[in-house]
Amino acid sequence: MKPLLQVHNVSQVYESGGFLRKSRVRAVRDVSLELREGEVLAVVGESGCGKSTLARMILGLLPPTEGRVELDGRPVVRRGGGRLETAKRLQMIFQDPFETINSNQKVETVIGRPLQLHGAKGPFRDRVLKLLRQVGLTPAEDYIDKYPSQLSGGQKQRVMIARALGIGPRVLVADEPTSMLDVSIGIDIMNLMLDLKRDHELSLLWITHNLGSARYMSDRIAIMFGGQIVESGPTEEVIAAPKHPYTKALLYASPDPRREQVEAAAFQAAGREEAGLPETGCRFRHRCPYAREDCARSDVGLIATTDSGREVRCLHPLTDRTEPSRSQEADRKEMEA
Amino acid sequence: MSLLEVRDLQIEYASARGPFKAVDGVSFSIERGEIFGLAGESGCGKSTTAYGIARLLRGAARIVGGSVRMDGVELTKLSDAQFDAYRWARISIVLQSAMNNLNPVMKIKEQLIDAILAHRTGISRADALRQAGELMELADLPKDRLERFPHELSGGMRQRVVIAMALALRPELIIMDEPTTALDVITQKGIIDKIVELKRTFGFSVLFITHDLPLMLEICDRVGVMYAGRMAEIAARERMLAGARHPYTQGLLRSFPSLTGPRVRLEGIPGSTPDLVAPPSGCRFRDRCPHALPVCGSVQPPVQAGEDGVVSCHLYAKEDALDEAAAAGS
Structure with missing residues (x-):
């Protein structure tokens, strides 16, 4: 598989405040990633x-402060802003279909208008019907003349997927597209996206806070913390044996009643949000149960750990034998088990 | 029963x-x-x-x-x-959005004391403050947070405050x-x-x-x-x-x-x-x-x-x- 989408060392600095007291937040720090053809990459x-x-920069909606994004070797934004033609091949599915759909337009317009804007020649009705069938809204004739208020949340999200699909994207970027939906509907949307990916030879960037949905959807996974990718690799490998303490904390904190109870030490320290994010060195170290003195060193970069493409941003990647460096309360969960 | x-x-x-x-x-x-x-x-x-x-x-x-x-x-x-x-x-109740319903212009201390005084008659302010301190401990909140305003606490800490309040009267x-x-x-x-x-x-x-x-x-x-x-x-x-x-x-x-x-x-x-x-x-x-x-x-x-x-x-x-x-x- 060759890389389709390449993100090279992008950073984003948000500035706020007046000219006397300007504050700068580096929201994304030197992130690089690659999406191969036909692949699903989860960013968690x-x-x-x-x-x-990161998603907005990839789509060309927000020019990166540093770095660049390329699709098939061509840039997505021109210097100084402005989305390029290439950006059309990247389409976004947003979190909240209730907010992003125009409630004054019929389904036909919601899906048909972008076709028109992107230069396709009418009539569009047949193409809209076909798109509706592709996203499982059948019989399509029953849906095409409806207004969004006549649709359920899951149906709205399907309409938004059809709209994105109409433009003929190579990559779909989905930012938590199921988090506003009931779970039994959310899983249908996930299945639909996997089917569309297969049938239309799309690649998919799946952005989520939920490790379970990331595992369900993706071939590879990238874990983000404090604006950086802290770990990446094949999804199954990363979830079976995380190497970064943050990944481990996230995994152990995710509810899964069928899993054996895990040591509390792995996530208790990680929950101390108020410990703050250091600007240099490992950004996780104030919340890391395994932190050591050298974690404040400034050169903590992503390190390749295996030949299967696993990388971890940690000076002391976890092994089976890693013990917490700080004493923690005993695992109370044992009493319950 | x-x-x-x-x-x-x-x-x-x-x-x-x-x-x-x-x-x-x-x-x-x-x-x-x-x-x-x-x-x-x-x-x-x-x-x-x-x-x-x-x-x-x-x-x-x-x-x-x-x-x-x-x-x-x-x-x-x-x-x-x-x-x-x-x-x-x-019976007490903790809601999803409760952490956002804390009074933004009152210190955590005052809100806990208020809750205790409103429902316990014949208790002094000093006792209520002592109880507020105990509640913070129960919820694993550092005591110095009593002097803070809600916006100075993370979402998780605010929700712990709400849980502590719900526990106030056992x-x-x-x-x-x-x-x-x-x-x-x-x-x-x-x-x-x-x-x-x-x-x-x-x-x-x-x-x-x-x-x-x-x-x-x-x-x-x-x-x-x-x-x-x-x-x-x-x-x-x-x-x-x-x-x-x-x-x-x-x-x-x-x-x-x-x-x-x-x-x-x-x-x-x-x-x-x-x-x-x-x-x-x-x-x-x-x-x-x-x-x-x-x-x-x-x-x-x-x-x-x-x-x-x-x-x-x-x-x-x-x-x-x-x-x-x-x-x-x-």
């Missing part, structure tokens, strides 16, 4: 980790 | 299209020291049930039938003044409606573990409401699953993990991608929830059920209680129960 992280900012 | 007994609870909402029952004949009980979970998707009536118990229904919603007994006392029949003796002291029942849904999973895990620990220490009961079934099955002793205003199934955690009986519960459990085990395609549940203003006859899940029988279209499934818990589904109906239901339905 908690709120504020920079994953949505 | 159970701490809380809910029997055939019916709660009606007024709507532009006419009245509908968001909760239609729901029964369950909560034992002392138990975490009882109420699960189900949006609109199933789980939060409305909780608000009904806590007498927080306002405006368009009202209880139109059934009973809620705590220690044998019928709560629905109490006057507002009588129920005030229950609020905070015996209630017997704490209702928690999606208490960690707005938080990141690592923060959530810390708070959930804390709730379980405090429950062990103080022995209160919890009515825990969430749409997140995996989370619920991690912490609850028993779980009730609601669908379209009715109770589909109640079972102990272990029983449900071993295999749910109601097809809706089975479908729900199949809808959550797991972090362990083989990666298989999940099928979810086809269709959508029924319109409660004009609910379908018989079983409300029948149009989405892969096992629907002819009888499901006409007869409401009888509620069957047994050692395994409670299930309301024709697939498990004993012959006589079915006859009875048919007679009652005709």
Whole structure:
């Protein structure tokens, strides 16, 4: 598989405040990633980790402060802003179909208008009907003249997927597209996206805070923390044996009643949000149960750990034998088991 | 005797299209020291049930039938003044958005003291402050946070403050409606573990409401699953993990991608929830059920209680129960 989408060392600095007291936040820090043809890459992280900012830069909606994004070797934004033709081949599915759909337009217009804007010649009705069938809204004739208020949340999200699909994208970028939906509907949307990926030879960037959905959807996974990718690799390998303490904390904190109870030490320290994010050195070290003195060193980069493409940003990647460096309360969960 | 007994609870909402029952004949009980979970998707009536118990229904919603007994006392029949003796002291409630409902211009200290003074008569301010300090400790909050304003605390810490407040008067029942849904999973895990620990220490009961079934099955002793205003199934955690009986519960459990085990395609549940203003006859899940029988279209499934818990589904109906239901339905 050759790389289709390449993200080279992108950073995003948000500035706020007046000219007397300007504050700068580096929301995304030197992130590089690759999406291969036909692949699903999950980007996983908690709120504020920079994953949505990264998505907007990839789509060309936000010019990166540093670095560049290329699709098939061609840039997505021109110097100084402005989306290029290439960006059309990247389409976004947003989190909240209730917010992003125009409630004054019929389904036909919601899906047909972008076709027109992108230079296709009418009539569009047959193409809209075909798109509706592709996203499972059948019989399509029953849906094409409806207004969004007549659709359920899951149906709205299908309409938004049809709209994105109409433009003929190579890559779909989905930012938590199921988090506003009930779970039994959300899984249908995930299945639909996997089917579309297969049938239309799309690649998919799946952005989520939920490790379970990331595992369900993706071939490879990248874990983000504090604006950086802290670990990446084949999804199954990373979830079976995380090498970064943050990945391990995220995994152990994710509810899964069928899993054996895990040591509390792995996530207790990680929950101390108020410990703050250091600007240099390992950004996770104040919340890391395994932190050592040298974690403040400034050169903590992504290190390749295996030949299967696993990388971890940690000076002391976890092994089976890693013990927490700080004493923690005993695992109370044992009593329950 | 159970701490809380809910029997055939019916709660009606007024709507532009006419009245509908968001909760239609729901029964369950909560034992002392138990975490009882109420699960189900949006609109199933789980939060409305909780608000009904806590007498927080306002405006368009009202209880139109059934009973809620705590220690044998019928709560629905109490006057507002009588129920005030229950609020905070015996039943407290933690809501999803509670962390955003702290007063932004009052220090945490003042808010805790206020809550204590409002419900405990004859206690001095100094004692209330000392108690506030104890509550902070219980919730693993550093004491210096007492002097802070809500915006200076992270979301997880604010939610811990709210839980500490709910504990202030040592209630017997704490209702928690999606208490960690707005938080990141690592923060959530810390708070959930804390709730379980405090429950062990103080022995209160919890009515825990969430749409997140995996989370619920991690912490609850028993779980009730609601669908379209009715109770589909109640079972102990272990029983449900071993295999749910109601097809809706089975479908729900199949809808959550797991972090362990083989990666298989999940099928979810086809269709959508029924319109409660004009609910379908018989079983409300029948149009989405892969096992629907002819009888499901006409007869409401009888509620069957047994050692395994409670299930309301024709697939498990004993012959006589079915006859009875048919007679009652005709």
